[in-house]
Amino acid sequence: MNAESHLLVARELTKRFGGLVAIDALSLEVRRNEILGLIGPNGSGKTTFFNVITGIYASDSGETVFDGNDISNLPAQAVYRAGIARTFQRSRLSLPLSIFDNIMVGNHMHLDQGLWFNLGRRGAFKRQFEEQFERARELIKIFDPPLADRMFEAVGGFPMIDRRRIEICRALISQPKLLLLDEPSAGMTHEETTQLMNDILEVKERVTDLTVIIIEHEMGVIERITNDCVVLNFGRKICQGSYQEVAADMQVQEAYLGIK
């Protein structure tokens, strides 16, 4: 195994909730600059895997190596700083806040957090604010240019597709090396999903050095955008390969369709 070519390596990760084993000795490698699809039936441990990687849950055993560094059981804040950003299954934007505010939450590590800088040096603060405003605007333009003119409107007033876009911008603004997308198509129509996938592919083209793991139920999406797929069932990896390979696999059909 070549450490250079793998951005993320998970070894024997296990997470239990009481008696339930949500992920079970899961080992997984993610190559740099690929889009990896993570699929599996409900409750197969996909989101738990994200939550363990990002430090929301501590794993019970196993280790995670990211970009050559051990990030097993680091707190969520440190995982973010290491360069992993994510979206959530049920969009977790702050609805009462503006688009700009939401994106800036994701931009935490590029903002000066000093007490004196924020309270005392309003001139310097304003320069940073204007700089970051431009960055946020450029980013959101990739997704939907009209949104760039509505940066100071509350997110709660926007439709689901825009919220997904904003949420992905929030994750991208920190320029992560790894982007975790948790079911970005949930709650959207087929057309909207297609649109959003176009956006993601466009971002992927513009940003060098971005690796994506995407949890998705829509096989069309998986087929279209991923280079590689991992199928989970009962917290275990049952199959890995290209979409075509995975789709042909008997175990996968069994997991999804119950065909024996």
Place this chain on the structure above:
Amino acid sequence: MKRTLPEFGVLLPGIAGLIVLTVYLALLLQVESQTEIAALLVIAVVAALAATRFGVMPRIGRSFREFEGPFSLAIACAVLVMVAYFHEDHFILLLIATVIIYIIVTLGLNIQFGFVGMLNFAGAAFFGVGCYTAAVLTKNTPLPHLLILVIGGLMAAFIGSLLILPVLRTRGHYSAVITIAFGLLFKIFLEVNDVLGGPQGLHVDGMNVLGWEFNKNIEIGDDLEISFYVNYIIVGLLVLGLSFTLVRRLERSWIGLNLDAIRLDETAAACFGLNLIRWKVTAFTVGNFLIGMAGALYAMMVGFIAPTNFTFGDSLIMVSIVLLGGIGNPWGLVVATIILVIVPEKLQAIQEYRFLLFATMVMLMLLFRPEGLLPRPLRTYFPAWKPR
């Protein structure tokens, strides 16, 4: 910069609103007859409803937002005009000073509750820490009194930091109970403790800054005597101005954004690197500092403090002000404090019923208008700033 006509159009509603409010408040403070006060209050409610109905409120709000600096100064001036008008009426000036001090307290609570979402049902206790600090220090030390104000705030922040561990380890309901328990503990402790005067309380020296005795009426010439409360109003306004600026700048900075993000979704905030503990501690400490400082000023002004000033009911009134005013909006606090402090003092009939009345008001507010009287607007980092 050339003043253009549209700008004047933005300014005008604010100016008109300020003048009407000042005159109204002066009238409300002046009138003694209970029926007239009741009538004035009814007029205020009707006028407020009408103003909302006909879209006057948003325009006034816009004036204030876009010219916040000038309007803040104008309000301070309006207060001073009122003070000049009532210059010998102790009772009315005491009320004005109390309003000012309470606004400082609720600004502190607003940082905790409105921004970062930490409940503090021990507001009266932290206020009391400031009061008792002032009482002990004015009696026993030669420390300059302005410094004692600061120490009062620091003491409250310090006591708060003892509570911070349990508060941080718990969430929502649980930390609410911790602060309730602390508030009750504090009051009972004061009552059974002899060193701090027990139930009888303590005497507090008046403020004295560089020989300027605050508790003496100011005499100018032979027949102009100005109530000593004016001294406290001036210092109170200064402290309030600083606190208000602090809260405003806090809100309009990345820190304010951090606090909002933590309030709205801790998990998401942590996933984007926000250090929850750091910001909660900051908000809790700064909030308690303001509350304690206000307490120290209050103690020196009233000259006498006892445990009965710091009950759970008082803490709830403080929280009520934040809720009624519009969580997170400092201007809402100003309006709500004026209502909650002045109305029961003027309208004797409801004095006895004030807890009942306020609690009912807050309940109705939560059920039907949870965003408060003056809902908090979206954050603008620089109010007049427009994207290029």
Place this chain on the structure above:
Amino acid sequence: MDIGLLGQYIMNGLMLGMMYALVAVGFTLFFGVLDVINFSHGDVLTVGAFTGLATSLGLTALGISSAPLVVVIVFLSAIVCMSALGAFIARYLVLPLKSAPALNTLLLTLMLGIVLHEAVRLFYPQGANPQRFPSLLSTEAYSFGHFTLRVDSALLLLAGLAVIIGVHLLINKTKLGLAIRAVAQDEETAKLMGINFTLIVLVTFAIGSGLAAFAGIMHGLYYSEINFGMGLLLGVIGFSAAIVGGLGNIYGAIIGGFLFAALQTIGALALPFASAYKDVFAFGVVILIMAWRPTGLISEKVSERV
């Protein structure tokens, strides 16, 4: 220490523990079905005690003096009225805020608590002063050395025990209890199974509030005095007991209640010179326990780490 005196302390502690446990069970029931904390619970207890007092005075005025009858009517009227109040609170104050932030429910019920006890203070005749609660039960007592067993205390303890067993049977052996447990476990699934969610919530609030009324009368009979502020302390301690037992866990709440009483009793025994500080001690322990085990001593809930 004298055995008799020790017995006295234990009796006192058991009595306190019973009251705390009854209050804590209410908190834990509400939390179970609706994931809310009803902070007005302590003040519902106060109103229940005053309802009982008013009933007994009314009966006296009517000339009904048969002691057992009076006791039964006093308990029943308080429990029925508070059950109704509890259901009312659930229906018109708590359920409407179901989709609002949890904070709002907390504040609403806190304010409701104020409204309730202020209403007692202002509108009950002489409500601002402590009220004497009549001794409705036999005041006979048997002495064993320094230990005096009052018949009424023993009866109250037995009655409390019966109520707790009753709640246990209700929750575990009846269809209603099954429905309550189903709602507590998973609201959506329970609804799909055809359980009337709103009704179950109302019934649960009625049961919890009835328990509070029972505890309120118990308090009145045991101490022969009630006042408008009594609910605050009982509420805070009852809530803490529920937390210690793990919110949502009925047995935990009962154990938590007795644990708190034990702590207070031990505190009073160990620090007799500092008896004035006993409430300071109680609240200090509340804070410390919550700092130590924020999700309770018994619960094993999965929580996010951040």
